[in-house]
Amino acid sequence: DVKVTQSSRYLVKRTGEKVFLECVQDMDHENMFWYRQDPGLGLRLIYFSYDVKMKEKGDIPEGYSVSREKKERFSLILESASTNQTSMYLCASSSVGREQYFGPGTRLTVT
Template sequence: DVKVTQSSRYLVKRTGEKVFLECVQDMDHENMFWYRQDPGLGLRLIYFSYDVKMKEKGDIPEGYSVSREKKERFSLILESASTNQTSMYLCAAEGLRKTQYFGPGTRLLVL
């Protein structure tokens, strides 16, 4: 199985701050994903990356960008955090047979 770690479990930021969420996977897999999870809305795909420096927008990319400089690391960037970006953020890496393995999540609060 793929092991996925995220840099922070809980994060509190102020409106307008630049926020970096880091995700690392241990199995040299190409595909990595960022989701946000909100009550009543389920999980929604923000961005995914299919190789180093390669990315595609998901369903809700507005207000976010991503960076993938190394295969094992996929970063989600909030250029100017807003209160409506308060959420649980989940990173995933895709292993064999297109199975996605998730990290523990980062709960972000924007004040």
């Protein structure tokens, strides 16, 4: 079974803090994705990566950056957290041309 894990289920941070969200997959997938999920808006793609050290912007990259130093690990970084970044963050991975598998999500609250 595909397993995608995320470092935290719940996180509370203060405005202006730098926040790191970690995602690890154990299926040797080439592609990894970061989404945020908000009520009424569905899932929106923040960034994705199709190879180590490669990244591409999704639909809403502003205020975020990513890092992929190893194939199995994809990090999402909030450089200076703001209250409008309070959301559910979901990581996903996929092999070439195949469907995406999701982690359990991190519910981030920025106060």
